[in-house]
Structures are given as C-alpha cells and as structure tokens.
Amino acid sequence: MSKTVNISSPSQFTEVLQGSVLVLANFYADSSIPSQQVAPVFEQLSQALSRPKLVTFVKVNTAQQKDIAEAYRVTSPPTFIIFRGGKVVEKVQGADALKLQSAVKKVSEEVQKMGSGEGGASGSGSGSNDANWKGAGLPRGYTDITSQVELRYCELLNVDPDAGSVRALFDTAKPSALSGGKGAAKDWVESDTDEQLLLFLPFQSMLKLHTLQITSLPPNDDDDDDEEVPMRPRTIKLFTNKPHNLGFDEAEDLSATQEFELSEEDWNAEGTANIPLRFVKFQNITSLVLFVVNGDGDGEKTRLDRLRLIGETGEKREMGKLEKIGDEPGE
Template identity: 70%
Template sequence: MSKTVSITSAAQFDGLLKSSRLLVVDFYADWCGPCKQVAPVFEKLSQALSRENLVTFAKVDTDSQKDIAQAYNVTSLPTFIVFRNGKVADKVTGANPLKLQAVVKKLSDEAASLQNNGGEGSSGGDSDDNWRGAGLPRGYTDITSQIEVQRTDLLNVDLTTGGVRALFQSSKPSALSKGKSATKDWVESDTDQQLMLFLPFQSMLKLHTIQITSIPPTESDDDEDDDEVPTRPRTIKLFTNRPHNLDFDEAEDMAATQQIELSESDWNADGTANIPLRYVKFQNINSLVLFVVDGEGDSEKTRLDRIRLIGEAGEKREMGKLGKIGDEPGE
C-alpha cells in the first residue's frame, strides 16, 4: 500500500507541514509526461523513507490545488519541494531522478538521525538553539540573518540590559527557560518608554512580517524588586530605506511607512506578536527603522527580547554601503 499522501485541500497540506518534521512534496499534473516518468522513483523513495510524524511524502495536483502551487511559486512540472519544520529546505525542478535521489539521500541521512534521537533532531525549528516565537507565513522564510548587525543602532537603551545583538539571537529567550540567566539577553528603554532601532541589511529585502517577542517579568519577580517592571510595546512606527537612524523628534513628526497598534490579544503564549506588513510598501528595502513610540502600561520602560524578520532576500549588496532608494510615500 502506498505511503504517499494525496493532498485534497490547503488545510490538509498545512496540517502535514505542522505534523511532520520533513515533508517531501511532488507537484504534478495528470497531463504532464515528465511527471509520469519520474513518479515511480518518487513512489519508491516514499516506500523506503516514510516515517510517521518524521518523514512524509505527498503529491499535489497543481490543477486541482492551484492555490498551494502558487503559494510556493511552482511554475514548471514536475517540481519537488522538501520542507523541514514547515520551511522550504530544498527544491528540485524537472524530471531529474538523479538530482531528486541526491536530495532525498541527504533527507534519508537526516531521517535516520531523527529516528535515532527519538524525533528530536538538531535541525528542529523549535529547539532552544533555533527558536522562533511564532510560525512562518506560507511561502516565506526567516531572513533575520540579513541584518548587518555591526551597523545597527539602538537609541535610549538601558545599558545594564543586553545590547542590540541580543535581539537577533537564535536562542530561546532566557525568560522562557527554566532557571535564571546570568546575563540579560533582552533590552529595555532607559529614560522613558521609547526605543529607536536602526536595521541596515546585507541585501535588498521583501519584508512580509515582523515578529517581536517581549516578555516583561511579573511584579513578584525577585530580580525586579528594586527596579521598575517594564512593559510591552503598544505603538510602533516603521520607516524604510533610511541611510541612518532617526532622532526621536524627527520620527514623531514624520509619516511612517506603517504604524502598528498592538493590544493584549496580539501577544501569544510565548510573548510574541506576529505583525503582518503592508507588503507592497516593503518591497526592495535596504534598511528599516523601528520606533517604539509607547508601551501598553504606565511603566517608564519598555522591553524587547527578540526580533525576527520574515520575507525574501534579494541580491546581496556591498557591505557597508547603504544608499537611500527613494522618497517614502506620505501615507
């Protein structure tokens, strides 16, 4: 009996992305001759390597499931996509059995590692060393690594908390881990609730979503007995394609590329707000200024634990050179 899953809906596909560590998908059509030629190879691999909740093989008919095919930019058939923890890890286009077998050989080794470790492989997206506070929107990846960290600039930061680099760590925030951390891996504002963060990028980005994690301590936290308990951001302004950081008066008066108002319901159990952007306004950007205008409470401090950028990375630019592309629209 075939172990390959035939996808009949987007909901079913999303379920497999969440339930299986590794998902190998054959995008095909009944009228496609090359698809039929390579189908037996795919089926043999499915029979040999399928592992419940670890490795799943699936087929997507691009005629009946056009939305799924479009979401992953499938423009030629057959196309094979390997997903790892819900993210695109590899892609093979065309009826190329040798290339498909090479990709799946790599998959086979990883599957064996997953099985030997009881399903807890080192590449898991939810591990403490590769942590993200919210899931990825379909078709996009985590591009936080595109930040040119050495040129970032953070204004009004309390110097007794972690530096700006702490915001982009891939590790799980210490506030969500057991026990106390010896070092503070988050940042807090200093004299008031406002923070101004300048992020230059290594390449031109198409930014789809920002994920912000903020985990203020409770008032009963022993470490905060002598300090004012910080709060989460409420109002955030975003400015794109700036050659350097803004000052606070300038940012207060300037029209933002997008202004965001967060409420308590926007924060999930891991203290993360998943913020979708007006995608058309965040195409081809080489920098971002994130301005925390105010926090949600009366505290004079706001806190940020992690920031993740989700989207697509384009052509890499020469490091250290950042030019303003054009004027921002005034709305």
C-alpha cells in the same frame, strides 16, 4: 572579532567536522584574486550565522593544507563546501557571491530546522539549548530572513546599558525568560530614560519584508520587586530605506511606512506578536528603522527580547555607504 576558524592541520579540520552540525568551508589561495574578492562576503556570512556547535565557518589555505584540498578534490580556489554531520552536502566553485549566498541560505534554513540537542548541539543564547525556538510560525511561502540583518551597522538608541546588547534581539536561542532564567545573562534590551526605543537595521541584501515578529517578555510584578517592571511595546512606527538612524523628534514627526498599535490580544502564549506588513510598501528595502513610540502600561521602560524578519531576499547591496547621525559628507 572574526568567528571564522583558520584550519592549520587535517586533525583540526576533522575535529571541527565532528564538533559542529554544519560546517561551511572556504578553500582559498592567497594568490587567487577571486578568493580575495569573495572573502569579505564569506566573513559577513560567518559573522551573521556562526553558532557554537551548530554552524561553523572555516578557511582552508589550499597551498598550506594540500592534503585536505586533495581529499575533497578542490582544484580551483575559491571553492566552498558545506558539510552536514561531517559529510559533503553541497559544493560551490568560483567567486560567485550570489551562488554562495544561495548555498548559505540553505545553511540558515538548516539552523531554523535544528531541534534542541540534535548532533549534541546547543544554542548560542543564554541558558537555553533549544536552537529551534520560535515565538511564532512562518507565513506560508515565506522564510526567516533575520540573518540578513547587518549586525555590525545596527544602532539602538536609548538602550539601558545594564540590559543586553542589540545582538540579543537576533539570537536564535529560546529567551531566558521562557526557560526560568532569572539571574541569567540578560538576553533582552530595555529602554533607558523613557519608554521609547529607536532601532536601525541595515540589510545585507535587498529584501521583501512580509511579516515582523516581536517577542517581549517583561517579568511579573512579583518577580521583580526591586526594579521597575518594563512594559511591552504598544505603538510602533516603521520607516524603510533610511541611510542611518533617525532622531527621536524626527521619528515623531515623520510619516511612517507603517504604524500599528499592539494590544494584549496580539501577544501569544510565548510573548510574541505576529505583525503582517503592508507587503506592497516593503518591497526592495535596504534598511528598516523600528521606533517604539510608547509602552502598553504606566511604566517608564519598554522591553524587547527577540525580533524576527519574515520575507524574501533579493540582490546583495553594497554596505559602504551607510551613514551615522552627525557624519559629514565625504567622511
């Protein structure tokens, strides 16, 4: 379901500007071919970055909402305007997807900087109003590019259906486990039949990946008496530029782009492991497969609360050629 708000009146537009810290507005026209061309890009960004009361994406039909278009001097659709606190901070004219992405990147960076409670905003995660939670700092010279994950094409294998969905891994809110959130909605994932997990992450753009940050917050034994306590991951294999997810046997046998072992010392006080990657091997990547081979302990399940990708973005990629296991050529 689309997260983009279709503006139907000036009063509604005013309410949105007052109710969200950041607003990105697409002023479009149905008769404009450039508007039609860039609309899917805007929708993908809306799906990836929308946050209740923090970041809102809206569409304004310039023919139907002439007063709004005139108020912001929009004469040539598509025009994209970014508002902060109800004020214009940037305007992008035309169907230039790269310029739009660059502008929206600033939105993403704004989200990362937002403190809890700023502008009355709250996070989109379960039970936390800290939208600026981070398990570890950013390496100097690099940015958080987690928003480049194409969520609708992600695939997670061997996941416990009673835990959270794959989207929970990329929530910007503080994990409920750090907020005393026992009994809250499960905003983490756990493996199901054994300790292994296979996660396929396609990206919206070509990426240079510098660092992977993994947060894992299994409960203490005495906190979860009625259930088996999951483990943190220990051995992890990464594979780049795969067109689809791997099978478990295939992932076991293939040589990884990088493989690493995590120990207790790798996890900080907030349950996050900061993993530097062999940067030369993670240039110009379009997808990542993360394979949790085993957990650190004697249990039968592993747990992941958050994933964060640090690096640089590059050229936007076409998303139409992604495959799933079992797809036949030409389908």
